Amino acid sequence: MPASVLIVDDEKNILLTLSQSLQLAGYQTHLANSGQVALDVVSARPVDAVLMDVKMPDMDGLTALAKLTELKPELPVIMMSGHGTIDTAVKATQLGARDFLEKPIARERLLVALRNVLKHQAAMAELQELRAQLGRYDMVGSGPAMQRIFSLIQRTAPSEGRVLITGENGTGKELIARALHQHSKRKGQPFVKLNCAAVPHELIESELFGHEKGAFTGAVSVRRGKFELAHEGTLFLDEIGDMPQAMQAKLLRVLQEGELERVGGAETHKVDVRVVAATNKNLEAEIAAGRFREDLYYRINVVQIHSPPLRERREDLPDLIKTFLDEACAKNGRRPLTLSPDALAVMSAYDYPGNVRELRNLVERLAILCEGPIVTRTDALELLPRGRNVPPPAPVETPASPLPPPSPEAAVVLASSTPAPAIAAPVATEPPAPVGFRPRADRTFREQVEDAEREIIQHVLSHTHDNVTEAARLLDLERGHFYKKMKALGLRRGSSES
Numbered sequence: 001m002p003a004s005v006l007i008v009d010d011e012k013n014i015l016l017t018l019s020q021s022l023q024l025a026g027y028q029t030h031l032a033n034s035g036q037v038a039l040d041v042v043s044a045r046p047v048d049a050v051l052m053d054v055k056m057p058d059m060d061g062l063t064a065l066a067k068l069t070e071l072k073p074e075l076p077v078i079m080m081s082g083h084g085t086i087d088t089a090v091k092a093t094q095l096g097a098r099d100f101l102e103k104p105i106a107r108e109r110l111l112v113a114l115r116n117v118l119k120h121q122a123a124m125a126e127l128q129e130l131r132a133q134l135g136r137y138d139m140v141g142s143g144p145a146m147q148r149i150f151s152l153i154q155r156t157a158p159s160e161g162r163v164l165i166t167g168e169n170g171t172g173k174e175l176i177a178r179a180l181h182q183h184s185k186r187k188g189q190p191f192v193k194l195n196c197a198a199v200p201h202e203l204i205e206s207e208l209f210g211h212e213k214g215a216f217t218g219a220v221s222v223r224r225g226k227f228e229l230a231h232e233g234t235l236f237l238d239e240i241g242d243m244p245q246a247m248q249a250k251l252l253r254v255l256q257e258g259e260l261e262r263v264g265g266a267e268t269h270k271v272d273v274r275v276v277a278a279t280n281k282n283l284e285a286e287i288a289a290g291r292f293r294e295d296l297y298y299r300i301n302v303v304q305i306h307s308p309p310l311r312e313r314r315e316d317l318p319d320l321i322k323t324f325l326d327e328a329c330a331k332n333g334r335r336p337l338t339l340s341p342d343a344l345a346v347m348s349a350y351d352y353p354g355n356v357r358e359l360r361n362l363v364e365r366l367a368i369l370c371e372g373p374i375v376t377r378t379d380a381l382e383l384l385p386r387g388r389n390v391p392p393p394a395p396v397e398t399p400a401s402p403l404p405p406p407s408p409e410a411a412v413v414l415a416s417s418t419p420a421p422a423i424a425a426p427v428a429t430e431p432p433a434p435v436g437f438r439p440r441a442d443r444t445f446r447e448q449v450e451d452a453e454r455e456i457i458q459h460v461l462s463h464t465h466d467n468v469t470e471a472a473r474l475l476d477l478e479r480g481h482f483y484k485k486m487k488a489l490g491l492r493r494g495s496s497e498s
């Protein structure tokens, strides 16, 4: 169908001349002799672009432009004027005009301008369509980092290129791998996943390549491996940095030759599989340390997509929280909860070491535990582990109960319970106030110990106003050891909170 252009000018001759030129170039045209008529036309019929005069009686072109962009923000408008001044052109651009043409308008210039705005329009529509489709695969986020990921998926998915997805745990690497598959030519075919870190080393070969009956104790029947199962589809190798070295060499061969033998078998099987791999490790460092084959790295790393940690893309938090909150409320059969701006501020300041997965779990807990219809700052504070940029709760007024009563899940007191001095002393001599600790199912024991150590050190440093010698003394640590500990935990002076 030809693109349709609305021409708006109060001079009938200009309307007819421009219309004729555009029709000859294959466009369909609509005509309007005033700004108001133009607004009526775009409200009533599909229009792909508008060509509008600036100077018109009743409603001038710039006013009409402002109303048009409000009505149809995506509709491209080209302004034209016989009295074109720089000022008018700048104003028109600020109001959303895509181009500005001076009368008399040369036919070629007009056609180039139209072609450009329509091309831009088509590209934007395609991007929007892609975002909408990706939305179906649960990828939320519109900040620059997610836009870069969407754009890489869009460009890479249709190719056969192998993709390496890097990023910390819980940042959405698997979602990216699934989106790549869904937008590839292989989308009707299987998407098969193997977590290389989760399979015992001695079983990984048979997981990947399958085995023949009797190949080893327990191989009671023939079994096809992940490569064969993914034939004509995509194989997602998660945590590829954990693949044993002996397997790395065998994997390389399949990637190079597209054929394999099952464990205990002599027959060669051809496979057509696109491999997408993911890792939370720095593979270049693994190569340098001799733990990962460089030739395999180059085979799997044709295109690299990095998924940054959530703390580096906090702009996506409001959308993610809203999506997870709505989902969790629906799942738990409760009315949608509203997040107060204060609660959002608290949740946006936290670091999310477990990334989007941790956020999703926390929000689900919120949907179960929050009592009122609105999530308050207190709800958010109760939810988040202390430390890591979570502000302390507002001080409790009653001196009789400075801390909530202990409960099995509630705070475990790690330090002395002497209250902190009301007025900051240059050097603290008293032990600092208690530090709270809540057990967390989403962190390993080691990580929780580190979190607690980090929190204690930050707390004591805050108490001693960053006096390291004093902080070390209070914690009964040798000063050098205290410094080493700070370094290992990623702490610097001045990083203490409260």
Ligand SMILES: Nc1ncnc2c1ncn2[C@@H]1O[C@H](COP(=O)(O)OP(=O)(O)OP(=O)(O)O)[C@@H](O)[C@H]1O
Pocket (backbone or CB within 6 Å): 138, 139, 140, 141, 167, 168, 169, 170, 171, 172, 173, 174, 175, 176, 238, 280, 356, 357, 360
């Ligand atoms: N952009 C996003 N939008 C919505 N949900 C997301 C997004 N990113 C991650 N998630 C959710 O976070 C959780 C973890 O995502 P995913 O498993 O893809 O991360 P991962 O990086 O592969 O983790 P791991 O390295 O631990 O395997 C999933 O529940 C996923 O749906």
